[in-house]
Amino acid sequence: MLVDVNNFYVSCERIFNPRLRDVPLLVLSNNDGCAVARSNEVKALGVKMGTPWFKIQDLARQHGIIAYSSNYTLYASMSDRAVTILRDICPDLEVYSIDESFLRVEKIALHYGGIEAMSHAIRDRMQRDLSLPVCCGCGPSKTLAKLANHLAKKNPEFNGVCDLNSLSKSERLRWMSRIDVGEVWGIGRRLAERLRVLNIRTVLDLRRADPKQMRAGFGVVMERTINELRGVSCLSLEEVEPPRKQIIVSRSFGRPVKALSELRESVSTYTARAAEKLRAQASIAAAVHVFIHTNPFKENMPQYSASKSIALANPSDDTRELIAAAQHALTALYRPGYAYKKSGIMLIGLSDKSIQQRSLFDDESQRSRSSQLMTAIDRLNRDYGRDTVTWGSAGIARHWSMRAENRSPRYTTRWSELPIVH
DNA sequence: TCTGGGGTCCTAGGACCC
């Protein structure tokens, strides 16, 4: 079963601010760039996912669309609560994204008197405990559960719940013949285009294609997708989240940045954040990759885009070493005279900290001091809030930082931002 | 003024080994 929150970010904003409930509401990407979540009212006005905010503003004024900056602290916190509830109902669970989980339900559903009853129990509980609307889709493979979820979401007659197993075969095929092939999980824009050339236009067309033959033309992923559509499960439930293989932190700037000193602050800030994530999953990085670029949408401005990797002498999770490497890369990349729009860093070549290869000149005492220092800093920042202890090179004023002009309070994670009831 | 951020997997091709 796939459980998916409807319009997740928008729904989070509505929990603590009931005034937002019946108005057209948008949530914008970082830097207030484009629409990443839309209420049903906004979808009805024809606003597409990813539309730049400045292109919607006239429409917004006409129809009273309200736009919020994204509040990832709130969304992550609500996501954690949702997963806690789902795990309580069904422990065989894979967290697939911030607002979706796959559940293995065949046994547990029996206690609820079937999948449909279980689905409604999930919907009621999410509504009652979190004020979050969800849809449940169920099928014999992940791809079919995804498809069922799509049906539940788009067709009111399903009432938010669709179990493909409970439909007759002819009903299943009829629904499949009505859905565009591009809606299938794993079929993106490019593949959908290529499939249409072969006259494969609907989910049913794809289901009828020959898996072996399609593998030759499209690769193994396509073969799996077709088999999954036929009810042959090829993708397993991944209950334990594997550690990340790379960690990226990057942001667009709130305004164009020209000075190397400001780029340096941004790169240190992002590296420090990436290093925290690295330590949180008990990994070390073998190399640091830095990139900077100008605004590609400004076609009449001089463009520059560059990136560079620096390998560390010894894989590390020490913010000081990672920042030093990142700054070294930035020095090599920087060209004066450009208006930079974005910088970012990647930690790559990640491996488990507990099995690290030491070098001939390794200094055990230094290494242990480094670990203790990083642990202490992480704990201070966790207990007393981000940036309680910060890095000098990351700057203080940070005039380059991203725009977020209408962010809601962090209702669930800050004492000072708790909602107040009058 | 103005267009996000963070990931994964697969494949082809090159370089190299014996």
Add this chain to the structure above:
DNA sequence: TCTGGGGTCCTAGGACCC
């Protein structure tokens, strides 16, 4: 006329997901 067979590792690029 005419130049093997079997393998690994790495990287870049393309596709996808939310």
